[in-house]
Amino acid sequence: xxxxxxxxxxxRETLWELEAAFARGDTVSVFGECTVEYDGRAASSLGPGxxxxxxxxxxxxxxxxxxxxxxxxxxxxxxxxHAAVRDxxxxxxxxxxxxxxxxxxxFSTVEHLAAYAVTGGRSVEVVGSEADLKARVLEVPSLxxxxxxxxxxxxxxxxxxxxxxGVDADGNPVVVELKRRRVGPDAVGQxxxxxxxxxxxxxxxxxxxxxxxxxxVTARAKELLAEEGLELVAVDRLVADGSRPTEGDDEGAxxxxxxxxxxxxxxxxxxGRG
Amino acid sequence: xxxxxxxxxxxRETLWELEAAFARGDTVSVFGECTVEYDGRAASSLGPGxxxxxxxxxxxxxxxxxxxxxxxxxxxxxxxxHAAVRDxxxxxxxxxxxxxxxxxxxFSTVEHLAAYAVTGGRSVEVVGSEADLKARVLEVPSLxxxxxxxxxxxxxxxxxxxxxxGVDADGNPVVVELKRRRVGPDAVGQxxxxxxxxxxxxxxxxxxxxxxxxxxVTARAKELLAEEGLELVAVDRLVADGSRPTEGDDEGAxxxxxxxxxxxxxxxxxxGRG
DNA sequence: ACCTCCATTTCGTAT
DNA sequence: ATACGAAGTGGAGGT
Numbered sequence: 001x002x003x004x005x006x007x008x009x010x011x012r013e014t015l016w017e018l019e020a021a022f023a024r025g026d027t028v029s030v031f032g033e034c035t036v037e038y039d040g041r042a043a044s045s046l047g048p049g050x051x052x053x054x055x056x057x058x059x060x061x062x063x064x065x066x067x068x069x070x071x072x073x074x075x076x077x078x079x080x081x082h083a084a085v086r087d088x089x090x091x092x093x094x095x096x097x098x099x100x101x102x103x104x105x106x107f108s109t110v111e112h113l114a115a116y117a118v119t120g121g122r123s124v125e126v127v128g129s130e131a132d133l134k135a136r137v138l139e140v141p142s143l144x145x146x147x148x149x150x151x152x153x154x155x156x157x158x159x160x161x162x163x164x165x166g167v168d169a170d171g172n173p174v175v176v177e178l179k180r181r182r183v184g185p186d187a188v189g190q191x192x193x194x195x196x197x198x199x200x201x202x203x204x205x206x207x208x209x210x211x212x213x214x215x216x217v218t219a220r221a222k223e224l225l226a227e228e229g230l231e232l233v234a235v236d237r238l239v240a241d242g243s244r245p246t247e248g249d250d251e252g253a254x255x256x257x258x259x260x261x262x263x264x265x266x267x268x269x270x271x272g273r274g
Numbered sequence: 275x276x277x278x279x280x281x282x283x284x285x286r287e288t289l290w291e292l293e294a295a296f297a298r299g300d301t302v303s304v305f306g307e308c309t310v311e312y313d314g315r316a317a318s319s320l321g322p323g324x325x326x327x328x329x330x331x332x333x334x335x336x337x338x339x340x341x342x343x344x345x346x347x348x349x350x351x352x353x354x355x356h357a358a359v360r361d362x363x364x365x366x367x368x369x370x371x372x373x374x375x376x377x378x379x380x381f382s383t384v385e386h387l388a389a390y391a392v393t394g395g396r397s398v399e400v401v402g403s404e405a406d407l408k409a410r411v412l413e414v415p416s417l418x419x420x421x422x423x424x425x426x427x428x429x430x431x432x433x434x435x436x437x438x439x440g441v442d443a444d445g446n447p448v449v450v451e452l453k454r455r456r457v458g459p460d461a462v463g464q465x466x467x468x469x470x471x472x473x474x475x476x477x478x479x480x481x482x483x484x485x486x487x488x489x490x491v492t493a494r495a496k497e498l499l500a501e502e503g504l505e506l507v508a509v510d511r512l513v514a515d516g517s518r519p520t521e522g523d524d525e526g527a528x529x530x531x532x533x534x535x536x537x538x539x540x541x542x543x544x545x546g547r548g
Numbered sequence: 549a550c551c552t553c554c555a556t557t558t559c560g561t562a563t
Numbered sequence: 564a565t566a567c568g569a570a571g572t573g574g575a576g577g578t
Binding site: 002003005007008015025027029033036038041042043044045046047049050051052054056057058060062064066067068071072073074075076077092093107111112114116118119120121122124126127128129157158160169180181185186189190192193220224265 | 279305315318321336342385398455467497
């Protein structure tokens, strides 16, 4: 049995199938009219409406409307899902502790339920993260400054870990903060805190440079940089331009599941008509 | 027709029904084996596995595995969904511009499709937000300091809007930053920037106080507060004390309400997660 | 468990 | 459109 589906089931039928799905470790999708109550870190109440409820075997619960990437209500992983029928109506409660939070979905109608053993590859390799930017800086330190020499990454300071720490051509300390996208005042503040922390560590009078490496900064961030005597190095393309990232054998080889399918050919598509 | 469901459909059938669902403005749930490619602000590749794909009429696409609140891949609202069959296999592309991003889901098997007109209430009333904390501070200004008098909220400064601005018993300016939860160094930096900005606005020598109102702070944040001469006011309950928290129908209270014979409800059926 | 920070953050509001 | 900060942020990695 791969997938179970109930079309316009009774509330009772839905309950049975939900329990069976929980027992199997299936992921469940339920369409229907419902209200939602949440109480925990905050509290909320959602009036009646047609929605999609997704329940995962890891204790995640998602209530989706027809809009938005973010669920209108949810429960993070680690909950226990409980289903029950009260007054002839299906209720699903997802509960967790630490923090104590409860989500309760009360259905007035259940239109559909589908349950399926969702398993397999769940780790995705993302390219273009801050880690990639760091790799690029370590590969080409001159991006930061002529004569810059990286010494350490994630170097611990009083103010937290410094992305890249090194010295300039004169041997003076340089603190580098990396951001993969356009930054505002927060990132400047972060860099400022790191620079101050390193200044406290160094002998009095040692000049400590702070460099923000990012595609661009907002106007206010630029002001703040100037005020605090920090520099900006604008790097717009994280992924190397012409340089195919030397990863070759290192990174791209294996994903997590079965190697399975080359499946279909990798020709650049397409003419999707929607 | 309220809900459409296809059990183990062919790829072609799925395509037809997807297109019909898009045309109707339905929200769609698809279970099946697939791979996922994403390219946009970053890039990623997800190997084959059994997953849940959700497509919304507002252009949202979500690819969920059996774990986590966050989709393993997604596309935010504003996309156009395109479905096609290539080499006998269903492909769904969700594309947007600004930034240019593409998500492509290639199915090797389609186990199930369900489509439903998800509409209705999507605005949720949340209690316990920063706005509530602000209301509480304005209601009881002495929480911040004896003799504190709020003058303005969201007061604009060079460094951004100040949550609550006012004066202390001596008439000196006070900058208040509100946080609904335990805060780290970032919030202290934020408050520090606001205080500095106000100091620049005021006549030289005017002492400007900075107060962080939050349930608690981390050790490092506490140090930073001390360094910058800022204060902490610990407020643990956002929701007013006196107000009983939504005590509803929780455990078995109302059970007997509808008396008589109607009690065909299965009362305490429960089941836990897998 | 707590702390710190990244994120394809998303989301809302004001400029 | 961009900017700025909140969010029930979530999630990873370290201590």
